[in-house]
Amino acid sequence: MVSLARLVNARTFFEFGTYLGIQTLNIAMNVPSLVNIYTLDLDYESFKNVKQHKPDHIVSLKHFEYERRLAFLGSPFENMIQRLYSDSNEFDFSDFEGEIDIVYVDGGHDLGTLRSDTENAFKMLRPDSLSCIAWHDYGNPNYPDLTQYLDDLSIEYDIYHVEETWAAFYLQKGEDIDFK
Ligand SMILES: C[S@@+](CC[C@H](N)C(=O)[O-])C[C@H]1O[C@@H](n2cnc3c(N)ncnc32)[C@H](O)[C@@H]1O
Numbered sequence: 001m002v003s004l005a006r007l008v009n010a011r012t013f014f015e016f017g018t019y020l021g022i023q024t025l026n027i028a029m030n031v032p033s034l035v036n037i038y039t040l041d042l043d044y045e046s047f048k049n050v051k052q053h054k055p056d057h058i059v060s061l062k063h064f065e066y067e068r069r070l071a072f073l074g075s076p077f078e079n080m081i082q083r084l085y086s087d088s089n090e091f092d093f094s095d096f097e098g099e100i101d102i103v104y105v106d107g108g109h110d111l112g113t114l115r116s117d118t119e120n121a122f123k124m125l126r127p128d129s130l131s132c133i134a135w136h137d138y139g140n141p142n143y144p145d146l147t148q149y150l151d152d153l154s155i156e157y158d159i160y161h162v163e164e165t166w167a168a169f170y171l172q173k174g175e176d177i178d179f180k
Contacts, residue, residue, distance in 0.1 A: 001134060004169055005031040005102050008130045014100045015039040016088055016107035016117045019063050021070030023104065028077035036080060038096070040107065043085035050087050053110050055142050089113055093120045100124040106136040109143045118153070129174040138168035 005013060005027055013027055013034055018041035028037055042050060047060055072081050084091070088107050103121040107113060118133070125131040137143050138150050138161055150159055150168055161168045 001027060001102075001104060001167075002030045004132050004134055005034070008101050008132050008171070009033050010101035010132075011035045012100045012126075013037045013102050013104070014096060014121075014124055015104045016121075017041060017104075018070065018083065019059060019106075020066050021072045023106070024070075024081055025072040025075060025077060028072060028075075028080060034080065036082065038082050038084055038100075040084040040086060040088055040091065042087055046085075046087035046090065050089075050108070051110065051112075052108060053143070056109055088120070089116050091120075093124060096124045098124070098127050100131070101126055101129070102132045102134065104134050104136070109137060109146055111145045111149060114146055114149055118149075125172050127175050131172045131174065132169055133172075134167060134169040137166050140166050 001023060010031055010033055013031070013036070015024055015027075015038065018024060018039040021039070024037060024039045028034060041063055042060055044064065047064070052060065072078055089112065103124055105114070105117050105121055107117055118135075121133045125133065135146070135150060137146050139147055153159060157170050159168055159170045
């Protein structure tokens, strides 16, 4: 994630799925170009209504257990990190459209949420410079639908799997970039 964020010279990062805030802190600490980091997770009300895979439900419970002890809270990077609270299926992304240099899709893993998060990720990418979407859990045996979904999406988009990891990514060339 750090390499990808550095590659696109990211100023803005959007994460689906805060969980314990460890990846959020990792990115904040190691990508000096970053100015704004947004990280979205369920609030307790939406958690009560959301339909989830069983493994996702357990992960969400842990997120709530650690909500006041997230890795970046109290760190020197806390001010650049904005927490967003919603079911991502219900969230209004209009403020973020065309504004994000790198999006990390690592929230709900059921197919409906994955599809919605991915579609919103594409809309959020900045159109005029190199930008990136990264997905976690490609190849994770707990989430076969996710792997199939990205395989299908890779017919239309160049999506790369990082060998021996569960990471996959897509790089979007900005409209104004000339790689000659
Ligand atoms: C795998 S964890 C994220 C891990 C984190 N990105 C990291 O790298 O450390 C998935 C998180 O997504 C959240 N989540 C699951 N379904 C969601 C939804 N529909 N909307 C928003 N967040 C969701 C869960 O509560 C959980 O904290």
